[in-house]
Amino acid sequence: MAASVGFSRPTARSMTRCGMVVLLALAGASTLQAAAQLEFVGLTSSASAVSPGQTGISVLATVRNTGDGTANVTGAYLTLVDSAGQSAALDYTVTASPGNPLTLPAAQTRTFTFDVAVSDAPMHNAVSVRATVRATDASSGSELSVAGSRRVLLVGGEDASSGVLTDCWEWDGTSWRQLSFAGSSPSAGHGVGLAFDSDRNKLVLFGGLDESGTHKDETWELQGTVWSQKVASPSPSGREFHGMAYDATRKKTVLFGGTDANGDRLDDTWEWDGTSWTAPTVSTRPSNRFRVSLAHDVSRGKTVLFGGALPNSQFAGDTWEWSGTAWTQLFPGSPPSARWPYLAYDASRTRSVLFGGLDLNSNLLNDVHEWNGSAWSAKSATPSPAVRSGHGIAYDVARQRVVIFGGTGGSDLLQDTWEWDGSSWTDKSPTLSPPKRRYGAMSPFDVPPSVEWTVQAPAQLSISSITTTASTVVQGQRSVAVTMVATNSGDASATITAASLRFQGTADRTSEYLVTADAGNPTSMAGKQPATFRFAIDVGSSATAEAIVLRGALAGTDGNSGSPISTSTTSSAGWTVVRAAVLRIDTISSALSQVSQAQGGLTVQMSVTNTGQSMADLTAAALTFTGTADRTNQYSVVPSSANAITVAAGATVNLVFDVTVGATATAEAIVLDGTVSGKDATTGAVTSDSGATTTHGWTVRASAALRIDSIATTPVLVSRGQSGIAVRMTVTNPGGASAQVSSATLRFTGAADRTSEYTPMHSGTHPSTLAAGDSANFDFTVTVGASATAESITIDGSVTGTDANSAGALSDTSATTTDGWTVQVPASLRLDSIATTPTLVSRGQTGLVVQMSVTNPGGAAANLTGASLVLTGSADRTSQYTITADGTNASSLAGGATATLKFTVTVGASATAESITIDGSVTGTDANSAGALSDTSATTTDGWTVQVPASLRLDSIATTPTLVSRGQTGLVVQMSVTNPGGA
Numbered sequence: 014m015a016a017s018v019g020f021s022r023p024t025a026r027s028m029t030r031c032g033m034v035v036l037l038a039l040a041g042a043s044t045l046q047a048a049a050q051l052e053f054v055g056l057t058s059s060a061s062a063v064s065p066g067q068t069g070i071s072v073l074a075t076v077r078n079t080g081d082g083t084a085n086v087t088g089a090y091l092t093l094v095d096s097a098g099q100s101a102a103l104d105y106t107v108t109a110s111p112g113n114p115l116t117l118p119a120a121q122t123r124t125f126t127f128d129v130a131v132s133d134a135p136m137h138n139a140v141s142v143r144a145t146v147r148a149t150d151a152s153s154g155s156e157l158s159v160a161g162s163r164r165v166l167l168v169g170g171e172d173a174s175s176g177v178l179t180d181c182w183e184w185d186g187t188s189w190r191q192l193s194f195a196g197s198s199p200s201a202g203h204g205v206g207l208a209f210d211s212d213r214n215k216l217v218l219f220g221g222l223d224e225s226g227t228h229k230d231e232t233w234e235l236q237g238t239v240w241s242q243k244v245a246s247p248s249p250s251g252r253e254f255h256g257m258a259y260d261a262t263r264k265k266t267v268l269f270g271g272t273d274a275n276g277d278r279l280d281d282t283w284e285w286d287g288t289s290w291t292a293p294t295v296s297t298r299p300s301n302r303f304r305v306s307l308a309h310d311v312s313r314g315k316t317v318l319f320g321g322a323l324p325n326s327q328f329a330g331d332t333w334e335w336s337g338t339a340w341t342q343l344f345p346g347s348p349p350s351a352r353w354p355y356l357a358y359d360a361s362r363t364r365s366v367l368f369g370g371l372d373l374n375s376n377l378l379n380d381v382h383e384w385n386g387s388a389w390s391a392k393s394a395t396p397s398p399a400v401r402s403g404h405g406i407a408y409d410v411a412r413q414r415v416v417i418f419g420g421t422g423g424s425d426l427l428q429d430t431w432e433w434d435g436s437s438w439t440d441k442s443p444t445l446s447p448p449k450r451r452y453g454a455m456s457p458f459d460v461p462p463s464v465e466w467t468v469q470a471p472a473q474l475s476i477s478s479i480t481t482t483a484s485t486v487v488q489g490q491r492s493v494a495v496t497m498v499a500t501n502s503g504d505a506s507a508t509i510t511a512a513s514l515r516f517q518g519t520a521d522r523t524s525e526y527l528v529t530a531d532a533g534n535p536t537s538m539a540g541k542q543p544a545t546f547r548f549a550i551d552v553g554s555s556a557t558a559e560a561i562v563l564r565g566a567l568a569g570t571d572g573n574s575g576s577p578i579s580t581s582t583t584s585s586a587g588w589t590v591v592r593a594a595v596l597r598i599d600t601i602s603s604a605l606s607q608v609s610q611a612q613g614g615l616t617v618q619m620s621v622t623n624t625g626q627s628m629a630d631l632t633a634a635a636l637t638f639t640g641t642a643d644r645t646n647q648y649s650v651v652p653s654s655a656n657a658i659t660v661a662a663g664a665t666v667n668l669v670f671d672v673t674v675g676a677t678a679t680a681e682a683i684v685l686d687g688t689v690s691g692k693d694a695t696t697g698a699v700t701s702d703s704g705a706t707t708t709h710g711w712t713v714r715a716s717a718a719l720r721i722d723s724i725a726t727t728p729v730l731v732s733r734g735q736s737g738i739a740v741r742m743t744v745t746n747p748g749g750a751s752a753q754v755s756s757a758t759l760r761f762t763g764a765a766d767r768t769s770e771y772t773p774m775h776s777g778t779h780p781s782t783l784a785a786g787d788s789a790n791f792d793f794t795v796t797v798g799a800s801a802t803a804e805s806i807t808i809d810g811s812v813t814g815t816d817a818n819s820a821g822a823l824s825d826t827s828a829t830t831t832d833g834w835t836v837q838v839p840a841s842l843r844l845d846s847i848a849t850t851p852t853l854v855s856r857g858q859t860g861l862v863v864q865m866s867v868t869n870p871g872g873a874a875a876n877l878t879g880a881s882l883v884l885t886g887s888a889d890r891t892s893q894y895t896i897t898a899d900g901t902n903a904s905s906l907a908g909g910a911t912a913t914l915k916f917t918v919t920v921g922a923s924a925t926a927e928s929i930t931i932d933g934s935v936t937g938t939d940a941n942s943a944g945a946l947s948d949t950s951a952t953t954t955d956g957w958t959v960q961v962p963a964s965l966r967l968d969s970i971a972t973t974p975t976l977v978s979r980g981q982t983g984l985v986v987q988m989s990v991t992n993p994g995g996a
Contacts (some may be wrong), residue, residue, distance in 0.1 A: 045863070049150045050080030051157050052363075052411055054122060054460035056144050062540075063131050063140075064471050064505045064573035070129040074144035074462065078117040079411075084148040084157055086115050089125040091144055093139040104135035104468075117148065135468045143463040163411030163459055166192075166216060166235075167203020167418055170405075170453030173426050177203045177224045183446045183458070184430065186340040186412045189446050198240040201229040204253030207456040208266045211259065212236075213287050217266045220252045221454075228252055228274040232285065237463065244249050248290045249283045254452075256307035258358075260284075262314035263337045268317060272303035278324045279303070282335070298340045299333050306406075308356040310334075312363040313386050319367060320354040328352050328373050332384070348389045349382040355406040359383075361413035362435050368417055371402035377423060378402070383434065394438050398431045403451030410457050421451045469504030469540055471570045474578055477543065479514070479565050479585035481693070486552050486588045486629045490696040493550040493588075497565045499580070504540040506572030512546045515564045518557055527551040539573060552590065552696075552868075562587040590952050591662075593693040594629035598623045598705040600664065601636070601685045603672075605818075609716040609750045610680065612819020613673035617650075619687045619705070620667050623660035628694035631658050634668050635688050640681040640713075647678040659694060674819065680749065685709040715749030717785065717816040721828035724759070724808045726795075728941060732839040732873045733803065735942035736796035738774065742810045742828070743790050746783035749818035754781055757791040758811050763804040763836075782817070797836060803872060807833040838872035840908060840939040842946045846953035847882070847931045849918075855996040856961040857922040863896075865914040865933050865951070869906035874940035876905045880914045881934055886927040886959075893921040905940065920959060926995055930956040961995030 022887060054075040065068060070092060078084050089109065093101045110126035117123050119787035122979075125146065148157040165184040172178055179202035181192045199205070205221030216235040224228055228251035232243040249255075255271025266285040272278055278301035283290050299305075305321035316335040323329055330351030332343045352370035359366050365384040372378060381392040404420025404427070414432040421427070426449035430441040447453075477498045486493055495514060501507050512530060516522045531547035538544045546567075566581035599620040608615060617636060623629045632651060636643045651667040660666050686708045688702035726740040740759060746752045757779060761767045776792035783789055790814075809831045813824040845866040863882055869875040880898065884891045899915035906912055914935075934949040972986040 019598075022731065048080050048153060048361075049078050049082040049084035049117065049119065049148070050145065050413075051084055051117065051148060052077055052079055052163060053146075053462045054598070054860070056142075056464055058142060058464040058466070060466065060573060061464070061468050062505060062573055064469055064571055065131055065135055066133045067574040068130040069695070070131070072127040072129060072142060072144075072226060072464065074125040074127075074146065076117060076125065076146050077122045078119055079117050083119060083151040084117040085151050086113075086117065086146065086148045088147045089113060089144070090146075091127050091129070091142055093142055095140060100136045101135075101140045102139060104132050104140070106130040106132075106135055116151070131468070138468050140466040140468060141463050142466060144355075150277060158441055163409065163457065164415050165407045165409050166207075166456055166458040167405055167447055168207060168218065168454050168456075169205055169221065170419070170450035171203050172448060172450055174182070177201075177222060177779050178448075178450055178453070180447070183579060184416060184418075186410070186449045187415075187441075188443045189430070191447070192238065194240055196239060197242070199233045200224070200229065200803070201231070204255075204271075204452055205454050206255045206257035206268060206271075207454040208257040208259040209457045209459070210264075210266060210287065211261055211457075211459065212264050215287070216456060216458050217257070217285060218454075219249065219257065219285075220251045220255060220271065221269060232290070235458075236285075239593070245289045246929050247292070247443065249281065250279075252279060252303075253747040254303040254305070254322075255279070256305040256318060258307035258309040258316050260309050260316055260335075260337060261311050262309075265337070267307060267309070267316050267335060269299070269307060269335075270302050270305045270321065277301070278322070293338065295338075295340055297342075299331065299342070300329070302329060303352045306354045306356040306367075308358040308365040310358055310363070310365055310386060311360055315386070317356065317358075317365045317384055319349065319356060320352050320370070322353055325692040327373070328434070328579075332389070336462050345384075345388045347391070349380070349391075352379075353402055355404060355417070356636070357406045357408045357415045359408055359413070359415055360410060360434065366406075366408075366415045366433060368433070369398070369401050369404060369420070376400075392436075393500060394436065396440065397438050398429065398440075399427070399482065403786075405453040405455035407455035407457055416455065418447070418455065419450050419453055425449070428449055452884060465876060466488070467504070469573060471574065471576065471913050472501050472503040472505045472507035472538070472569070472661050474507055474538070474567050474569065474580040475500050475502060476565050476567060476580055476582045477586075478583060479563050481563065481586050481588060483588050485591055485627070485695075487591055487593050487693055487695040487698075488552060488556050488558065489554040489593060489693075489698055490552040491549075493552065494550045494562060495550055495586075497548070498543055499538065499546065499567055500543045501538040501540055506540055507538040507569045507578060508572050509534075509536050509538060509567060509569040511564045511566075511568040514548060514550070515566070517562045517564060518559045522557055522561060525553040525556040527553070538569075547938070553577075556590050558590045558592065560587060560589050562766055580630065591626035593696055594625035594627045594660070594662065594691070594700050596625050596629055596631075596660065596689050596691050596700045596702050597624055598687055598689055598702045600707040601687050601705045601709045603685065603709050603711065605711050607712050607714060607750075607818055608674050609717050609816045609818035609821065610674055610678050611676040612816060612820075613649075613671075613821065615672040616672070617670045617672050617685060617709070619669050619670065619689070620665060621660060621689050621702075623662055623663040625693070625700070626662045627696070628662060629660045629691045629700060631656075631660065631689065631691040632693045633688075633690045635684045636670055636672070639684045640679055644679055644683060647675040649673040649675070655850060660691070676711060676716075680713045680715050682710060682712050685711070700930050715819065716819065717746055717750040717752035717783075717814075717823055718748035718823060719752055719754070719783070719812045719814050719823045719825045720747055720841045721810050721812055721825045722744045722788065723811055723833045724828045724829040726808060726832050726834065729834050729835045730837055730873065731939045732837050732939050732941040732944070733797055734799040734839060735939075735944070738795040738797070739776065740793045740795050740832070741790050741810060742793070742812070742827075743788060744783065744812050745788040746785055749785050750819075751785060752783045752823055753817050754779070754783060754812065754814040756811075756813045759793055759795070760809045760811065762807045767802055767806060770801040772796040772798070783814075801836050803836050803838055805833065805835045807831050837908065837941060839942065840869055840871040840873040840875035840906075840937070840946055842875055842877075842935050842937050842948045843868045843870055844933055844948040844951040845911065847951045847955045848958065849931060849935050849955050852957050853960055853996070854920050854957045855960050855961055856920055856924050856926065856995075859919040861918040861920065863916045863918050863931055863955070865916065865935070867906065867935050867948075868911040868913060868915060869908055871939075872908040873942070874905055874907050875937045875946050877903060877912075877935065877937040877941050879934075879936040882916055882918070883932045883934065885930045885932065886925055890925055890929060893924040895919040895921070906937070924959050926959045926961055928956065928958045930954050963992050963994040963996035966991045966993055
């Protein structure tokens, strides 16, 4: 059994240790006044964990008198129990403060103070400290007790689908809150019996039906938030719908009746004292029944029973009282109707209150009746809860109200909450309610004020390790991280008052270092737990360069007792102190000795060495260019993205730069140098060099250039299809560097760009290089396209190349002096006609004139190189004729012109006499292209007939007279002449 220590009010004052009662004598008389009512405000302790031998632990219990009268304090106690509920008083000495209050005036709050000391060897690891204050009402002398925060609990019931509920809800007068419990809890929730043992601050639960339909015979007790099953023999049999109430007068829980697994109604009486069940022997008792309700009338020390369900399906309407030894039936006038009843005792009004239920006719009820020990009185109020049965009912001690919840309202289950103050009902309408149910059991419940102590072994510190990520540090280095891991091997927490480091070389070097503890370092360490301490170390700029060992120390106090504790290490991590990084430019180098203005893509390398002992971070590296003055701003310098950004101690790196010479850079000899800067990778100390040991130089020259001076060609007229036309392009390099010529092309422009209508071909070898100031000719042979546009053409050109130094692009796209020609449709010859006058000619005839009409239908002039006649009879007879061209015949024909060529023909003396066709042919060349021209047949020919030449033969002379006279006239003489020829 738990031991209590504190004080009570006899006539003597005494004080003891080891959990015995501390008694304080009280003086003074009482004045009659209204009843006092006490409740706990809180219980606090200066410690949640304690250590062996610890003293000065303060426990404060604060109590409020919520009543109207004064309370005289008769005792205030601390009870110390272990996790099994057994007394732990022998491990502690409790001393009540001499100044603890002896009275609690109405509406006042008072605090009771206790001083606790822990023994040197406590036997328990965990202790629950609880407080009890007892008092009497100054007016009535009635006993008062306060042991916790008063609540009403609802346990279990049945839902709408007849499922068994085992949940637990707490009502604080305003809201419902579902409770959860550590460990096991009762499995029964249907028809259980509940009663609150206010002396032990435990809720007692017995019996009920579980989900499987088993009638349980288990006894459970709830204290705080922990259910514990109690095993006792003998014990009531398994049952449900029995009545239970706590007899505060005799400090027993009373149980009566119920129904068992066989459906039998029971009439046995049992009492539970917290350890065992006993069944008193009684000769007179209520008849067998279940669905019975009990309430204990504290003011009279009697447990009241009313009604219930009988074996014959009837309801009882009788009133009984249990005194602790006997049942007595009372016969008051005007009792409530027989029913399945629901009772609760209203302690503030000393009345047992009955509400609702189910009557003999299966009517649901909502009437209120109150029992004062001698008579029942019916109460009425509006509004009122709806009719119901199977609801929960209990008295809320803190708020002095009877509370009901849920039940069966007919066709549906209910989940409303109402409170009865003796004259009126209040619908509380909380925002959250338990689910709808019937047969839920309700009871008052005290949440006991308590504080929990853990008894812990004293804190004990040890340093597990000291580590640092730096195996090497640099003189002047800042914020070197050091981590120290410590362990508290005790149970009690440790309050850390100091955490320090020491630096050991060939001597103690601690003074050469500045140690800054991390602001987040722990100020306490839980028991059995490690903790990490972090430090930022600044290495002195003149710290000794040698190997250093780091050691640590911790100091603090036990978190419970305040006793001092400390620890230190003898060996740990370390580092070596070295010199900072130093950067040096060794060389500036480039493969070029000559460069051109505007030249880009030049590679320059800078060789940089770190002569220090620490890594260097490069922050900047630049080239400088110096001629007769600083020319750096005439150059664009881009460092390679692959350049190193760090230089290891003693290492050399090559930094590469891409350099572009400015277009207007001064043409002169240039010295290339550089600068480099960085910082020590560890300390951040700046290091730099502003000049190379070996520099480089080059000469800047003006850039090469290409200029087309002229385009020249001989012909001014050309014909379509003409080829072999010579065109010359003269190009000059007026720059200061050689030019590499990569292409030279011609461009032909008329009304539009006609270049595609020409085929230019290089003639000879075009130069590939032009020295500074040199000129060169680029010759082309051009072919005019067969369908080239006939128009005036300007011939221009383009030349491209690169600067021989910089490879910079060079070009010129137009000549200073251009040339051109006019493209014509090619000349052609057409023999239009052959014409002659005679149609008959004779052999040997001379002086015959034949005319040939020739036309040039082309655009270009035609040079005539030949014209001849062809005379054809039954065969070619041209050879039988002598043909002579007229010396005045035209030697050329302009484009579109026609000329008549004359010929004198002599017919051969032996020419064949026949019909002759006269045709001809003409030849020539295009005056532009010299292309051959000809026509071998006239559109219109002519001809003649060759005859044998005519001749005369005098065949005869004849006359009639043979004689004539002088002077005779009229004589006829006939001459016969013949032409034996063909003409």
